[in-house]
Amino acid sequence: MRIISKSRKHFHGTHKGHEINIDRESDGRFYIIVKDFDGGYAYDGWTPGDVHTMPEAKREAIKGAML
Numbered sequence: 001m002r003i004i005s006k007s008r009k010h011f012h013g014t015h016k017g018h019e020i021n022i023d024r025e026s027d028g029r030f031y032i033i034v035k036d037f038d039g040g041y042a043y044d045g046w047t048p049g050d051v052h053t054m055p056e057a058k059r060e061a062i063k064g065a066m067l
Contacts, residue, residue, distance in 0.1 A: 001015040001020070002014045008024070009023065010024070011058065017036060019034070020032070020061050021033045022057045028052070029046055032057060
């Protein structure tokens with residue numbers, strides 16, 4: 001996974017030809033968007049309730065987008 005930018009509440013990177021954006025909301029939930037470079041969505045939604053950390057959210061993005 002290549003990191004473009006990151007902070008405590010945000011991650012932006014690429015993995016296997018897809019762009020990954022993860023945002024942590026003020027209530028602690030994560031919203032993930034994974035798009036291929038042609039603009040097609042592989043994942044667009046909230047993480048499951050058992051995701052509590054940014055590393056878990058990154059794993060969910062890869063798993064959920066089937067990368």
